[in-house]
Amino acid sequence: MSSESRTAVVIPAAGRGVRLGPGAPKALRALNGTPMLIHAVRAMAESRAVSLVVVVAPPDGAAAVKTLLDDHALPERTDFLVVPGGESRQESVRAGLDALPPGFDIVLVHDAARPLVPVDTVDGVIEAVRDGAPAVVPALPLSDTVKQVEPAAEQDAPEPVVATPERARLRAVQTPQGFDRATLVRAHESVTGQVTDDAGMVEQLGLPVVCVPGHEEAFKVTRPLDLVLAEAVLARRRANDGF
Numbered sequence: 001m002s003s004e005s006r007t008a009v010v011i012p013a014a015g016r017g018v019r020l021g022p023g024a025p026k027a028l029r030a031l032n033g034t035p036m037l038i039h040a041v042r043a044m045a046e047s048r049a050v051s052l053v054v055v056v057a058p059p060d061g062a063a064a065v066k067t068l069l070d071d072h073a074l075p076e077r078t079d080f081l082v083v084p085g086g087e088s089r090q091e092s093v094r095a096g097l098d099a100l101p102p103g104f105d106i107v108l109v110h111d112a113a114r115p116l117v118p119v120d121t122v123d124g125v126i127e128a129v130r131d132g133a134p135a136v137v138p139a140l141p142l143s144d145t146v147k148q149v150e151p152a153a154e155q156d157a158p159e160p161v162v163a164t165p166e167r168a169r170l171r172a173v174q175t176p177q178g179f180d181r182a183t184l185v186r187a188h189e190s191v192t193g194q195v196t197d198d199a200g201m202v203e204q205l206g207l208p209v210v211c212v213p214g215h216e217e218a219f220k221v222t223r224p225l226d227l228v229l230a231e232a233v234l235a236r237r238r239a240n241d242g243f
């Protein structure tokens with residue numbers, strides 16, 4: 001794939017954010033006064049390689065998300081589309097893919113819930129796809145030892161440990177995940193089971209997926225403590241910009 005290849009990003013933003021607690025859909029909640037989704041959109045549009053961003057809005061919230069995008073300053077070189085999402089992340093990504101116009105050979109899929117990913121991480125993923133990998137995921141080594149368990153039937157009941165995978169061979173994967181468009185479309189057309197990320201669908205096609213370095217600041221806002229961390233990261237960026 002050449003450096004002439006055009007890149008689009010699909011941002012699934014249709015989740016409710018149940019683990020974050022009661023409130024508006026997660027992507028619309030504020031971080032430092034600005035909706036998480038706007039941070040995520042800006043993070044993608046900061047890459048000069050990205051010329052289209054497709055936002056997948058909560059099913060009944062597409063009009064509100066369009067207004068939100070219109071009301072915030074975003075780079076003029078990037079086009080934006082908004083489509084309604086589905087019941088699962090997988091369905092939402094599929095809705096975004098269906099809305100992609102022709103002419104984009106590289107597609108990134110980026111969680112609205114990872115609003116602070118640095119542009120160097122985004123560019124690293126795009127570069128690896130341009131270099132010929134059909135599927136690329138940013139990833140970090142784990143800090144904790146991981147146990148495989150037999151899940152308990154009751155919440156908080158003790159769970160028997162089945163195995164301890166070798167930590168050095170494990171990675172925690174983030175987004176944006178990057179794909180050769182035809183590969184991602186084929187994965188979404190042919191893989192029907194439950195998956196938790198798009199690269200997992202490509203794996204199921206038997207195609208290679210590679211990891212490139214992720215970034216600590218690309219963490220996913222999932223639980224309330226993550227909001228505290230996200231605001232602290234933004235405060236640190238502001239302080240650094242001040243010097």
Ligand SMILES: Nc1ccn([C@@H]2O[C@H](COP(=O)(O)OP(=O)(O)OP(=O)(O)O)[C@@H](O)[C@H]2O)c(=O)n1
Nearest residue numbers: 012013014015016017018019087088092112113
């Ligand atoms: N039906 C869904 C579910 C999730 N997502 C998006 O997928 C990303 C990752 O999902 P997650 O962090 O699990 O978000 P939620 O599903 O909102 O979280 P929860 O499971 O706590 O409800 C988020 O940007 C979320 O908006 C989506 O577009 N459509």
Ligand SMILES: C[C@](O)(CO)[C@H](O)COP(=O)(O)O
Nearest residue numbers: 089111173174175196197220
């Ligand atoms: C895609 C993802 O962010 C990669 O780590 C993650 O799998 C999404 O999981 P979620 O439980 O749907 O947030």
